[in-house]
């Protein structure tokens with residue numbers, strides 16, 4: 001079992017949740033395990049401290065295979081990007097890819113009216129912070145605008161009826177979809193058409209996001225993203241997609257194509273294989289305490305490339321499309337609250353291995369209200385407690401959680417409540433996981449069996465269910 | 474039920490009366506009157522939307538002097554009527570329709586039976602959509618329509634009439650795209 005000293009790799013600082021005095025990585029019982037020590041076959045990528053120069057070259061190379069002839073010098077182009085890209089390994093790789101896209105499009109087409117449209121999860125405050133911290137105005141000659149779910153919409157006629165996009169996303173002659181392939185909260189779309197999701201989330205009005213999450217199942221909602229992307233209005237503006245590629249072990253490169261369905265299949269094979277192993281490994285954890293520790297939404301903080309939200313539901317194999325569980329996220333807590341246990345196999349509930357959660361640092365604003373209903377939750381320090389108390393998206397959260405003065409005190413309380421010393425830190429890490437030694441031991445024990453199961457049993461099933469034959473790609 | 478301990482406060486010296494806050498406010502608690510945004514303390518649910526969109530940084534969220542409690546007592550409404558409305562709109566009455574306030578479908582149904590006719594009224598009565606406000610609009614509109622209420626979307630982009638759901642998918646479309654499990658999900662949900 002190879003343990004290294006814990007490595008700090010915190011996502012960008014934020015005025016919305018100031019950094020705590022003690023970091024999880026500073027705790028004496030926290031060490032780091034490399035992803036490639038657990039799964040040597042997962043492609044090793046570049047990490048946050050290993051340079052970003054290769055990104056420009058990788059972007060130029062990927063774009064050399066893309067047709068841009070539809071863009072004329074007098075046209076306008078929107079590069080559509082999302083806030084989450086700036087979460088990934090401190091965001092510099094994503095930024096470099098966006099800058100390279102702008103430069104290549106100008107060089108090849110002569111078009112100067114290229115605007116970066118930055119979509120944020122909840123409102124302008126997140127985007128404005130990113131615009132300033134990453135100097136986006138300088139990098140894009142002032143042509144950068146935030147777009148948010150509450151902005152003016154535009155009706156888009158689709159095969160399934162009218163959906164609403166954001167007018168600001170589509171107010172140019174052409175659009176470029178500039179994303180990343182990190183799977184995020186995959187149980188919400190079950191890894192169907194990964195590359196199209198932003199068309200019904202980031203680039204769409206809140207009503208569209210609402211029907212996607214609230215009015216469809218977690219498998220069938222994926223049809224909405226296809227319907228939106230295939231809509232004539234979107235297709236008339238769409239040029240190509242360009243994506244930062246990651247494995248749980250870091251940034252591996254950039255992929256681009258005019259054909260998102262074809263590229264999506266290629267990427268899906270890798271995502272199912274690499275993230276599938278990490279997820280099934282996390283599913284083998286029998287008990288643990290999670291620490292959320294980074295200046296971004298807690299739900300989306302990474303440990304070894306897997307977001308905390310996935311740990312919450314990892315007992316269900318969301319990649320398995322025959323799995324009826326995880327049908328409707330909102331269904332779960334109502335039934336739990338009422339104590340109805342019949343037909344629970346249809347309902348996703350929180351991973352019973354998650355015995356306690358410690359919130360050392362996390363942005364407010366994303367719903368996690370159900371968490372402290374079911375799991376002992378500890379919030380660290382006066383500032384974080386006040387932020388949590390004021391969080392409109394989690395109005396009862398602090399009433400149900402325990403306050404702690406500092407991180408060591410919170411950990412002592414959590415360990416007593418949880419009865420375990422297995423600790424998993426969500427602090428934005430790719431390439432390695434910060435964790436306690438007893439948990440590292442479990443992961444090393446389980447990894448070989450998980451590798452075999454995924455490669456021999458699960459991966460062929462997951463691919464077959466999606467109609468993907470790797471030999472044809 | 475939602476307990477509200479904070480309230481939006483407008484700095485009149487900064488406010489330009491641009492109405493951006495008014496357009497996004499879920500319970501219609503903030504309105505521009507005489508060119509200045511004014512907050513109705515009986516309605517503000519401290520959802521932060523006005524704070525997010527104000528270009529002048531004129532809005533702060535501050536503690537309330539006394540807490541505001543919003544919620545509909547579904548015991549006061551005929552239980553069979555609530556059940557029937559939820560079922561008609563394809564909801565399990567005990568399911569949460571808002572991931573932030575954890576408002577149950579039956580509470581939204583009770584508010585509508587008690588007279589709420591718009592999404593704003595549902596929000597003001599129940600507190601639903603006072604969190605992230607992203608995910609619960611579709612379910613609210615579904616429930617209003619199932620009660621026979623004619624939806625008239627506002628002139629501004631406050632909200633658009635979109636309540637499309639799994640049950641609106643034509644059979645031909647569902648059959649054309651089996652890879653999206655549309656029919657399977659319809660069956661699962663109905664069960």
Ligand code: SF4
Pocket residue numbers: 483487488489490491492493494495505509510523526527528529530531532
């Ligand atoms: S958004 Fe700000 S400036 Fe505009 S009306 Fe509201 S408070 Fe005033």
Ligand code: SF4
Pocket residue numbers: 480481494497498499500501502503512516517518519520521522523524
């Ligand atoms: S309900 Fe929300 S948007 Fe409306 S005034 Fe209060 S904080 Fe502002």
